Amino acid sequence: MKKIIKSILLFAIMLTAFAGTAQEVRTLLTGELINLPYQTLALMKATENFDHGERVIINLVDGKFEHKLVADVLEVYVLFFEEQLARGSLQTFYFVPDSERIYFSLYPSEDFEKTEIRGSEATNEINAMYNKYREKFQPLFEPIFEIQGRLIESGEFFSEQYKKYQDAYQKAMEEENYEKAVYYTSRRVQLMESGDYVSEKGRVIVDEIDSVSALQMQWELDYLAESLSLYSYLRLIQLTQGIDHHKSLTIENLNNLAEKFYNKYPDHPYTRLSKSMLEALKRIQVGNKFIDFSLPDLKGNMHQLSEVIEGKYAVIDLWASWCGPCIMGSRELIPVYEEFKDKGFTIFGVAREFRNTDEMVRRIEMEGFSWLNLVELDDRNNIWLQYGVAGGGRKLLVDDKGIILAIDPQPQVLREILMERLSEKRE
The missing domain is CATH 3.40.30.10 (Glutaredoxin)
Structure with missing residues (x-):
């Protein structure tokens, strides 16, 4: 259950109140890995695709590294391990290269609270924001997830129909009957979309999660609007990309917030990207015509x-x-x-x-x-x-x-x- 709470809280690491942009960025990145058994540390812009985005591999020597980052525009970057990416489980370290030198102490995800990024003005803001978020929402989420976990273990969370499809899917996979497996996966997805995948007890939990998630989303939007930092701008872009995963998030919410960033960063690459993404969301809607190409x-x-x-x-x-x-x-x-x-x-x-x-x-x-x-x-x-x-x-x-x-x-x-x-x- 702690892992669930941590995954929910990890988004806080993505936020900071650092504001402003600069040209000719030159920052020395130095750091060490603590209890992290990896050999391939990658660096890339935070807006790139993890699987195929352009990245730089930083050499590690006895768990330590040093790399000089040079860029034309100040924006958010991310460090991650290629070995984790290959396994499909990724731990990320976001930062803004806003000073001449930044030092990293990187810990495993189970000790992510110990991770430090020193030398950047953003660091203190990240920690302060994370603590505020944790104090406000962890007490709300934790008991709900504990009840959810107990219901799942006792078989009372999912609906009987969903469990039937789940059992049939597992049997099909064991028999290597992938056509049937696809069929039962489709049926489960339909139940998920209609909301019929949970029992009556499960529905109570889902409604409570949705209620707290809506509060969380509004809190985050308010924070982004107040900070208007580059990290907050990145978070706006990520929310735009993942709008389908947030029930309480609307295009109107995103558009109103985006206008504030456009005014502050009129010539930044994030502005061009955000405008294109929001325009796509508005155009690709049921009832509109497809985009030709x-x-x-x-x-x-x-x-x-x-x-x-x-x-x-x-x-x-x-x-x-x-x-x-x-x-x-x-x-x-x-x-x-x-x-x-x-x-x-x-x-x-x-x-x-x-x-x-x-x-x-x-x-x-x-x-x-x-x-x-x-x-x-x-x-x-x-x-x-x-x-x-x-x-x-x-x-x-x-x-x-x-x-x-x-x-x-x-x-x-x-x-x-x-x-x-x-x-x-x-x-």
Whole structure:
């Protein structure tokens, strides 16, 4: 349970009241690792993608390091360990290079309170903010999560239907029946989206968590608006990327807050990024039209989205060969595609790849994705940014006029929509 509380509190490390920008940043980073058995320390801009973003590897000698950071614009950076990234469990250390020298004492996640970043004006603000957050919200979250844990252990938290699908999924995986596993995963996701995944007792806990989370979100938004620091600006960008994961967060909240940052940092790279992201969120909504683009296929032939799907119902499938959930979602589309491909429906695939397309080719052949798949290599066309997608992918159902009908619909929902709409079209 302590790990759950720590994961909730970790976002506080992402905040600071440091304000202002500077040109020609030159900062010496020195530090040591305490009880951290890693050999590959990576440094990159905090807005980069962890999996594929440009990073610098810092040499470690007997657990100590020294690196001179030189940049044109002052912004937030992050240190992390490549070994952890490969395992899918990442501990991060964010900082602003606002002085000539910054010293790091880095501890494991279970001792993250001991981690120190000295020499940066941001450090004291980070600690002060973290302490305020912990004092305010840990007493509210901790007892709720303790009750939740007991209900999960006793089998009283999840609904009977959810547990049935969970058991069926585990059995399918044991039998290596991946088609059934995908089916039961889809059913569980549907229950999650409808809220029917919990029992009556579980619903009480979920409602309490949502209530405290809403208070937490408002507290954080107020803090960001007051500090208007670069770290706070980064946090705004992260909230924009993860808006789907915060029930109480709205585009209006983000837009109002963003205007304050735009006024303070009119020429900063974060401003350009934030404006693009918010514009995408506003445009990629049910009832709006898709954003058109042209990309090459694996043979280099160019295809324009609007021309390929003209007059058809279509799923615009933004995926990636390195994104497991994306692949699973695309795999679930195969039966729907086979059923409706000759009835006015198609799938338009776009894979977000980095450096090369080798894994994309292998994955398409392995999975049997028989529809057209184009490639967005190294984010050259900013398709993911235009569509407001932070990580792996997204799936959008559009009608024959290009209007978005659903975002990330489950296969059964997609099938029901197509059955209704395409039958009406034939009539």
